[in-house]
Amino acid sequence: MSIKVNNLTFKYMVGTPFEKTALDNVSFEIKDGEFIGLIGHTGSGKSTLIQHLNGLLKPTSGEIYIDDECITAKGVDLKRIRQLVGLVFQYPEHQLFEETVFKDVSYGPKNLGLDEEEIESRVKWALSIVGIDYDKYKDVSPFDLSGGQKRRVAIAGVLAMQPKVLILDEPTAGLDPKGRDEILQNIKNLHKKSKMTIILVSHSMDDVAELADKLIVMYRGKNIIQGTPKEVFRNVETLESIGLAVPQVKYLVQSLNKKGFNLNEDIITVSEAKDAILKALRREKK
Amino acid sequence: MENMVEINNVFYGYKKHDQAEEFLALRGVNLKVKIGEFLVVIGHNGSGKSTLSKHINAIYLPKEGEVIVNGMNTKDISKLWDIRQSAGMVFQNPDNQIVATIVEEDVAFGPENMGVEPKEIRKRVESALKAVRMEEYSKHAPHLLSGGQKQRVAIAGILAMKPKCIILDEPTAMLDPSGRKEVIETIKKLNKEEGITIILITHFMEEAVDADRVVVMDDGKIVAEGTPREVFSKVELLKKLGLDVPQVTELAYELKKSGLNIRQDIITIDELVEELCQLR
Ligand SMILES: Nc1ncnc2c1ncn2[C@@H]1O[C@H](COP(=O)(O)OP(=O)(O)OP(=O)(O)O)[C@@H](O)[C@H]1O
Ligand SMILES: Nc1ncnc2c1ncn2[C@@H]1O[C@H](COP(=O)(O)OP(=O)(O)OP(=O)(O)O)[C@@H](O)[C@H]1O
Ligand SMILES: [Mg+2]
Ligand SMILES: [Mg+2]
Numbered sequence: 089m090s091i092k093v094n095n096l097t098f099k100y101m102v103g104t105p106f107e108k109t110a111l112d113n114v115s116f117e118i119k120d121g122e123f124i125g126l127i128g129h130t131g132s133g134k135s136t137l138i139q140h141l142n143g144l145l146k147p148t149s150g151e152i153y154i155d156d157e158c159i160t161a162k163g164v165d166l167k168r169i170r171q172l173v174g175l176v177f178q179y180p181e182h183q184l185f186e187e188t189v190f191k192d193v194s195y196g197p198k199n200l201g202l203d204e205e206e207i208e209s210r211v212k213w214a215l216s217i218v219g220i221d222y223d224k225y226k227d228v229s230p231f232d233l234s235g236g237q238k239r240r241v242a243i244a245g246v247l248a249m250q251p252k253v254l255i256l257d258e259p260t261a262g263l264d265p266k267g268r269d270e271i272l273q274n275i276k277n278l279h280k281k282s283k284m285t286i287i288l289v290s291h292s293m294d295d296v297a298e299l300a301d302k303l304i305v306m307y308r309g310k311n312i313i314q315g316t317p318k319e320v321f322r323n324v325e326t327l328e329s330i331g332l333a334v335p336q337v338k339y340l341v342q343s344l345n346k347k348g349f350n351l352n353e354d355i356i357t358v359s360e361a362k363d364a365i366l367k368a369l370r371r372e373k374k
Numbered sequence: 375m376e377n378m379v380e381i382n383n384v385f386y387g388y389k390k391h392d393q394a395e396e397f398l399a400l401r402g403v404n405l406k407v408k409i410g411e412f413l414v415v416i417g418h419n420g421s422g423k424s425t426l427s428k429h430i431n432a433i434y435l436p437k438e439g440e441v442i443v444n445g446m447n448t449k450d451i452s453k454l455w456d457i458r459q460s461a462g463m464v465f466q467n468p469d470n471q472i473v474a475t476i477v478e479e480d481v482a483f484g485p486e487n488m489g490v491e492p493k494e495i496r497k498r499v500e501s502a503l504k505a506v507r508m509e510e511y512s513k514h515a516p517h518l519l520s521g522g523q524k525q526r527v528a529i530a531g532i533l534a535m536k537p538k539c540i541i542l543d544e545p546t547a548m549l550d551p552s553g554r555k556e557v558i559e560t561i562k563k564l565n566k567e568e569g570i571t572i573i574l575i576t577h578f579m580e581e582a583v584d585a586d587r588v589v590v591m592d593d594g595k596i597v598a599e600g601t602p603r604e605v606f607s608k609v610e611l612l613k614k615l616g617l618d619v620p621q622v623t624e625l626a627y628e629l630k631k632s633g634l635n636i637r638q639d640i641i642t643i644d645e646l647v648e649e650l651c652q653l654r
Contacts, residue, residue, distance in 0.1 A: 100518070101518075106514060106515065106518070128550070129522075129550040129552065129553070130520050130521065130522025130523055130525075130526075130548065130549060130550050130553055131519070131520040131522065131523050132550075135520065135521075178521055178548070179467075179521075234419045234420040235419040235420065236419045236420075258521075258548065261547045261548055262419075262466070262544060262547045262577070263419060263577065264417075264418040264419045264577050264616050264617065265577060265579070265616065265617050265618030266418060266613075266616035266617070266618075267418075267419055267616070268577075291522075291548070291549065291550050291551065291554075293551060294621065328552070331550045331551065331552040331553065332550060332551050332552065333551035333552070333555075335621075336580070336620075336621040336622060336643070337621060337622075337625065339643055340622060340625070340643050340646060340647065343643055343644070343647045344647055344650060347647060347651050349650070358621060358624055358625050358628065359628075361625055362625060362628045362629060362632065365629060365650065366629070366632055366634070369634070369650075369653055369654065372654055
């Protein structure tokens with residue numbers, strides 16, 4: 089599904105001394121099936137923005153279209169919107185509450201009024217996507233799982249609704265490197281297979297460089313830069329001045345080029361850097 | 375006394391959901407942290423890092439073994455207050471440590487309880503909030519801040535207590551790159567300039583690069599330790615333990631695997647640049 093945001097402004101606590109403009113005239117478009125990385129300093133408005141995309145927050149002004157439907161208009165069926173746009177919150181495991189993994193993941197589909205068989209098949213599918221063994225874990229209490237496992241079960245709960253748009257708010261925060269890699273790999277595979285539209289909120293420049301088709305950069309409630317990761321990461325100084333950075337390998341490439349290597353400045357992943365360095369050294373040897 | 379913290383053969387178990395047997399989260403941990411040391415603890419999820427850290431300010435007491443903080447045994451209840459004042463803790467989840475309804479009051483809470491003079495408190499609160507770049511928010515309500523902002527306020531709260539030792543349990547998990555850098559810089563400064571002992575738990579391997587020592591936990595035990603260079607040169611061991619190495623170390627490792635003759639223990643960009651320049 090495509091998403092279109094027009095002149096979206098949102099203020100918290102309007103009319104109090106703490107009134108805060110969290111989103112300031114934000115506009116962008118996301119095409120069907122795109123993988124978007126949403127980055128920005130803490131407090132830049134990322135979580136506020138994504139909560140608008142499934143109707144949890146109402147704009148102070150502006151509109152949002154999902155495909156061609158205006159979801160910010162009066163009288164929209166928000167339950168249906170939330171089914172189409174699945175949102176995985178920051179630290180979603182805090183919202184696990186059922187006695188077993190099965191019950192937790194099936195909570196959403198059950199509320200959709202699906203039959204038993206369909207529910208079971210969705211739970212199986214969702215757990216397989218996040219790499220949790222169905223037979224081994226379906227009857228286990230979520231409270232007995234490790235942090236990374238809980239996180240995955242929480243993500244499966246949203247996947248089981250089979251949304252058309254999946255939004256993940258820092259899904260790897262607090263996970264160990266292996267857990268981080270596994271979840272990102274799961275998400276990547278999911279995107280490949282399902283062609284779902286995905287929005288990944290992240291503080292890891294390395295991760296969005298690796299995964300996203302396009303980046304949206306937030307700064308103090310405004311979306312100030314967007315483009316492919318390679319385009320966006322060309323703005324090294326701007327990104328640093330607004331609390332962000334570029335992937336570590338990009339700094340390495342810059343240093344190497346200062347020493348006379350002639351590497352492509354657009355390198356943003358470890359594997360690209362590896363190939364380019366090997367090629368450069370071999371070329372010189374000849 | 376040269377050790378800030380001594381952990382002697384500590385065991386600790388949790389009762390898990392409807393299971394009769396205790397689950398041993400710590401299985402004989404031995405660790406001495408020197409006064410003024412900057413120690414980083416890494417380990418996969420559930421390896422026992424938080425459980426261990428909560429022993430240092432006496433939230434948990436060992437089932438077996440003992441923990442000595444600044445010369446005091448954590449089992450000595452009469453010392454509880456002194457122990458917590460010596461060893462300040464920034465918890466993994468900032469939501470659990472907000473105590474007041476206004477940011478500056480939240481930061482003042484610790485020093486107030488310690489009986490610090492109001493004038494001095496104001497000074498400390500101001501400089502602590504500045505150190506984490508949250509001055510702008512001093513009059514805001516902490517529970518309405520973004521995740522990363524809450525984390526910074528929690529750190530400021532500990533800074534304002536000026537403890538001898540600070541334990542930080544994944545303090546940068548929700549921060550943006552600058553925030554992460556600033557927190558790490560702040561920690562390093564406290565360590566270098568004020569001699570505060572630092573115990574930093576993290577999943578970001580880059581943050582361990584400047585530590586005096588890195589300790590690796592696995593299933594309730596310490597399985598490796600050494601300087602960052604020593605520890606990160608064990609790329610395969612770390613990967614087996616569900617961990618990782620800094621991105622440049624990874625790249626150096628990959629380049630070596632592809633046949634380049636470079637050092638195995640590279641942990642900074644400058645080192646890799648130097649190595650590669652020598653190959654030309
Ligand atoms: N419930 C609330 N009431 C008032 N202000 C709020 C509320 N939630 C967030 N804010 C403010 O709105 C701004 C945007 O917050 P938001 O949570 O969207 O940031 P974020 O980009 O998701 O940050 P992070 O990376 O730390 O999660 C921040 O300045 C924050 O303090
Ligand atoms: N309150 C508790 N009740 C029962 N078991 C617990 C409790 N807290 C931790 N555990 C278990 O003890 C083990 C160690 O947990 P701990 O929180 O110390 O790990 P950690 O290394 O800090 O992990 P993480 O990187 O996820 O924070 C885990 O298996 C965990 O499930
Ligand atoms: Mg957020
Ligand atoms: Mg922990």
